[in-house]
Amino acid sequence: MKKNLKNKLKNMTSYRKKSVLAYSIVILAFIIITIFDTLGFVTNSLYGQLVPICVYISLAVSLNLVVGISGELSLGHAGFMSIGAFAGVIASTVLQESVVVAMPRLFIAILVGGIIAGIAGVLIGIPVLRLRGDYLAIVTLAFGEIIRNVLNCIYIGMDEAGLRIATSAEKLGLDPINGKMILNGPMGATGIQKLATFTSGFILVLFTLFIVQNLINSKQGRAIMATRDNRIAAESIGLNVTNFKLTAFVTSAALAGMAGALFALNYSTVAPVKFNFNTSILILVFVVLGGMGNIVGSIISAAILTILPEALREFSDYRMLIYAIVLILVMLATNNLTFRAFIDKYIGKITRFLRPKKRNPDFPQKEEV
Amino acid sequence: MTFLTYLTSGLGLGSVYAIIALGYTMVYGIAKMLNFAHGDVIMVGAYIAFYSTSSFGLPAWLSVIVAMAFCTLLGIIIERLAYKPLRGATSLAVLITAIGVSYFLQNAALLAWGSAPKVFTSLFAKIESFKFFDGQLVISPETIFTVLACIIIMLVLTFFTAKTKMGKSMRAVSEDNGAAQLMGINVNSTISMTFAIGSALAAVAGVLLCSSYPTLMPTTGAMPGIKAFTAAVFGGIGSIPGAMIGGLVLGIIEIFARAYVSTELSDAIVFGVLIIVLLVKPTGLLGKKIHEKV
Numbered sequence: 001m002k003k004n005l006k007n008k009l010k011n012m013t014s015y016r017k018k019s020v021l022a023y024s025i026v027i028l029a030f031i032i033i034t035i036f037d038t039l040g041f042v043t044n045s046l047y048g049q050l051v052p053i054c055v056y057i058s059l060a061v062s063l064n065l066v067v068g069i070s071g072e073l074s075l076g077h078a079g080f081m082s083i084g085a086f087a088g089v090i091a092s093t094v095l096q097e098s099v100v101v102a103m104p105r106l107f108i109a110i111l112v113g114g115i116i117a118g119i120a121g122v123l124i125g126i127p128v129l130r131l132r133g134d135y136l137a138i139v140t141l142a143f144g145e146i147i148r149n150v151l152n153c154i155y156i157g158m159d160e161a162g163l164r165i166a167t168s169a170e171k172l173g174l175d176p177i178n179g180k181m182i183l184n185g186p187m188g189a190t191g192i193q194k195l196a197t198f199t200s201g202f203i204l205v206l207f208t209l210f211i212v213q214n215l216i217n218s219k220q221g222r223a224i225m226a227t228r229d230n231r232i233a234a235e236s237i238g239l240n241v242t243n244f245k246l247t248a249f250v251t252s253a254a255l256a257g258m259a260g261a262l263f264a265l266n267y268s269t270v271a272p273v274k275f276n277f278n279t280s281i282l283i284l285v286f287v288v289l290g291g292m293g294n295i296v297g298s299i300i301s302a303a304i305l306t307i308l309p310e311a312l313r314e315f316s317d318y319r320m321l322i323y324a325i326v327l328i329l330v331m332l333a334t335n336n337l338t339f340r341a342f343i344d345k346y347i348g349k350i351t352r353f354l355r356p357k358k359r360n361p362d363f364p365q366k367e368e369v
Numbered sequence: 370m371t372f373l374t375y376l377t378s379g380l381g382l383g384s385v386y387a388i389i390a391l392g393y394t395m396v397y398g399i400a401k402m403l404n405f406a407h408g409d410v411i412m413v414g415a416y417i418a419f420y421s422t423s424s425f426g427l428p429a430w431l432s433v434i435v436a437m438a439f440c441t442l443l444g445i446i447i448e449r450l451a452y453k454p455l456r457g458a459t460s461l462a463v464l465i466t467a468i469g470v471s472y473f474l475q476n477a478a479l480l481a482w483g484s485a486p487k488v489f490t491s492l493f494a495k496i497e498s499f500k501f502f503d504g505q506l507v508i509s510p511e512t513i514f515t516v517l518a519c520i521i522i523m524l525v526l527t528f529f530t531a532k533t534k535m536g537k538s539m540r541a542v543s544e545d546n547g548a549a550q551l552m553g554i555n556v557n558s559t560i561s562m563t564f565a566i567g568s569a570l571a572a573v574a575g576v577l578l579c580s581s582y583p584t585l586m587p588t589t590g591a592m593p594g595i596k597a598f599t600a601a602v603f604g605g606i607g608s609i610p611g612a613m614i615g616g617l618v619l620g621i622i623e624i625f626a627r628a629y630v631s632t633e634l635s636d637a638i639v640f641g642v643l644i645i646v647l648l649v650k651p652t653g654l655l656g657k658k659i660h661e662k663v
Contacts, residue, residue: 067461131647138602139644145595145636149640284468321476321477327472332455
């Protein structure tokens with residue numbers, strides 16, 4: 001039996017090993033935390049972090065699809081997150097009466113968030129993906145800021161006549177008794193029913209992993225990576241480069257929207273400010289620190305870096321400073337050749353079984369000329 | 370007349386963006402990196418100028434020089450400690466490090482100077498506003514001096530890069546790093562020099578920005594930094610006149626959008642124009658199109 005398993009592990013491709021590792025880490029973490037929770041070991045502050053951790057893992061994995069797998073630097077991921085968040089909140093509020101049970105309503109809200117963010121991904125992706133490199137990065141940044149800015153000016157309310165949309169609270173003309181404000185401009189969504197649970201976050205992470213891992217290992221995924229490694233070569237063998245890049249971009253946007261919906265439904269109020277440029281950068285930091293194109297890395301770094309500022313809370317004023325220093329030092333260390341050699345020599349032994357026998361770099365970094 | 374008033378204040382804001390964008394564009398041209406910490410150097414420069422006048426009682430002109438000196442030093446130190454070890458690393462690694470430096474500067478400022486906003490005394494507080502057309506058009510001294518400073522900086526920089534030895538080596542490094550090294554140019558000191566100039570400009574920009582918009586907080590530099598970065602891309606990143614034009618156009622659009630369309634949507638309009646320009650001309654207004662070699 002044991003030998004059988006070992007043989008099976010040996011025969012797996014490097015991709016399979018990685019994907020099995022990703023799933024098993026997530027499932028194991030879920031089981032351990034659930035057990036700890038029932039035993040009462042999970043502190044309140046950690047408990048409050050569980051859903052955000054799941055959300056950020058999903059966001060990091062989905063952004064990795066664009067940045068790591070497709071090789072395009074996106075600085076506007078929080079924009080898609082916010083679209084999903086507010087779409088999800090609206091869906092959840094509208095369905096409050098017709099779907100009373102929390103779980104299906106959460107499911108629908110997340111689905112709506114994902115679909116709307118996906119549509120936004122198509123609309124933004126078609127023009128954006130014509131650009132390259134830093135120009136593409138700046139345009140995604142611009143779109144992220146535009147989304148936030150526009151959300152700041154949208155007021156949505158609901159009364160017996162249905163949904164109302166306007167550009168100011170007065171113009172909305174809500175029924176003062178039965179009317180319910182859903183989106184209140186810069187104040188954002190208020191009075192949200194908290195639907196998110198750790199289990200739903202866990203399921204979302206699994207779903208994100210499932211989509212991303214399968215996409216990477218499909219014909220499309222290989223085409224996307226070929227485009228990343230050499231655009232001209234990919235074009236010359238007849239791949240429709242823009243189409244494949246768009247596939248990755250839209251999938252990532254939709255997943256970010258789903259994560260955003262779950263995020264918003266975890267709080268009672270969510271303001272558009274929450275989804276500013278810094279949040280996009282935060283997610284990008286998870287991806288880069290975890291390793292570009294490395295899904296397992298994204299999961300681990302997103303989890304650790306979400307907990308880290310909380311864990312540093314006892315240093316109160318100094319915590320963000322320490323966070324910044326840690327960030328710089330990690331970047332310096334991982335790009336230092338001596339340190340890399342050290343890592344490869346010692347830690348590499350443990351992770352060797354993950355690599356294919358013939359050492360070929362799975363995801364060679366793109367050389368910029 | 371109101372149109373002219375908006376136009377002049379747009380020019381003033383645009384000049385600040387242009388000065389910041391010059392720093393971005395020079396660093397990008399040479400080190401091929403997006404220096405996200407640039408916006409925060411602006412904030413540090415403004416704080417230094419603020420404290421050298423309010424705590425040490427230095428005259429306004431001297432405070433600018435102190436701020437420039439401090440930021441120059443800061444720029445060189447940042448480059449040595451954070452960016453130099455990453456030379457040759459992927460551009461994303463450098464980008465994330467720059468973001469780390471930006472967080473560091475913001476939070477260090479928060480610790481050192483507190484989160485309460487400071488009211489910056491304008492450099493030109495003693496000078497009266499200029500009145501034209503029987504007082505119908507009033508131009509603040511801040512606007513005039515900002516535009517003047519921007520023009521002077523632009524001229525000096527153009528001369529510097531075209532004529533001086535250092536400037537020539539900067540252009541050589543930005544064109545081809547390796548070949549420049551083979552020609553005996555000290556690439557490292559050239560890059561340090563670029564950071565020094567960029568940071569000194571950031572200090573000037575910080576003082577000018579806070580003279581016109583006097584609230585000074587640890588996050589003051591972030592948004593102007595992003596806007597100036599868009600301005601640099603708008604004009605074609607790497608190009609000095611491009612940064613100037615991009616900054617001015619962006620500033621004017623922003624003020625007009627605020628005045629005639631909506632205050633809340635002004636940023637969205639600025640970024641929208643950027644997107645349209647980039648879609649029509651993917652390398653910015655004055656950017657060079659580099660053909661890909663196979």
